Amino acid sequence: MTNEISILICEDQTLMRQGLRTILELEPGMKVIGEAANGEDAVKHYIALRDENKAPDIVLMDIEMPRMNGVQATTALIESHPQAHIIILTTFDYEDYVFDAIKAGAMGYLLKDVPASELMATIRKVHTGEPFIQPRIANKLLIEFGRKERSSRPQSLRTSPEEDLSPREIEILKLLAEGASNRKIAERLVLAEGTVKNHVSNILSKLQTENRTQAAHLARERKLF
Numbered sequence: 001m002t003n004e005i006s007i008l009i010c011e012d013q014t015l016m017r018q019g020l021r022t023i024l025e026l027e028p029g030m031k032v033i034g035e036a037a038n039g040e041d042a043v044k045h046y047i048a049l050r051d052e053n054k055a056p057d058i059v060l061m062d063i064e065m066p067r068m069n070g071v072q073a074t075t076a077l078i079e080s081h082p083q084a085h086i087i088i089l090t091t092f093d094y095e096d097y098v099f100d101a102i103k104a105g106a107m108g109y110l111l112k113d114v115p116a117s118e119l120m121a122t123i124r125k126v127h128t129g130e131p132f133i134q135p136r137i138a139n140k141l142l143i144e145f146g147r148k149e150r151s152s153r154p155q156s157l158r159t160s161p162e163e164d165l166s167p168r169e170i171e172i173l174k175l176l177a178e179g180a181s182n183r184k185i186a187e188r189l190v191l192a193e194g195t196v197k198n199h200v201s202n203i204l205s206k207l208q209t210e211n212r213t214q215a216a217h218l219a220r221e222r223k224l225f
Helices: 014-025 039-051 070-080 095-104 116-127 135-151 167-177 182-189 193-207 212-221
Strands: 005-010 030-036 058-061 086-090 108-111
Touching: 005 014, 005 039, 005 116, 014 030, 030 039, 039 058, 039 070, 058 070, 058 116, 070 086, 070 095, 086 095, 086 116, 095 108, 108 116, 108 135, 167 182, 167 193, 167 212, 182 193, 193 212
Parallel strands: 005 030, 005 058, 058 086, 086 108
Antiparallel strands: none
């Protein structure tokens, strides 16, 4: 089939990599032409395929990989091969990861828990040159852009950091101040532990504190609850 979308999978976890290959090769019009288990091999494999006039149409790139992470590999590929279409596929939705991936030149950003249908749709969009960021990640990105914009204002025009906290973050901050662990907070609020971890990271960022203890102390001092 001449219109097949060729794909290079870059993922350090063997089971995940094999699972992706199986899913993709069952999809009409898609073909996996290579695999890499770390960022360094991803770059080398892409170059080798390109030299054979078989450069992949899409690169699925994990972020957390040994030897060279996904952002570094994306940067290296885009610098030498600007035409590379890279989709970040990861378990992390932290804002810094998203910012770094976009700045590196990635055209797509998806979490690994997406349905196969959404992965296929994203591959097709990016293949046509259309960037795509998963909506729930895009929402966080917009919030972070707003936070950064506010922090860049003159001091006299800034709102206080705690005004940026959402009701849910205030709720989690209160439990932090009580000494609750992420697991306990997750159980109390019926949330995934990873979600709590993300909220805690956002709270520390918004309050401009380095750790949970400082955040709790600041919250008590400013009587946030």
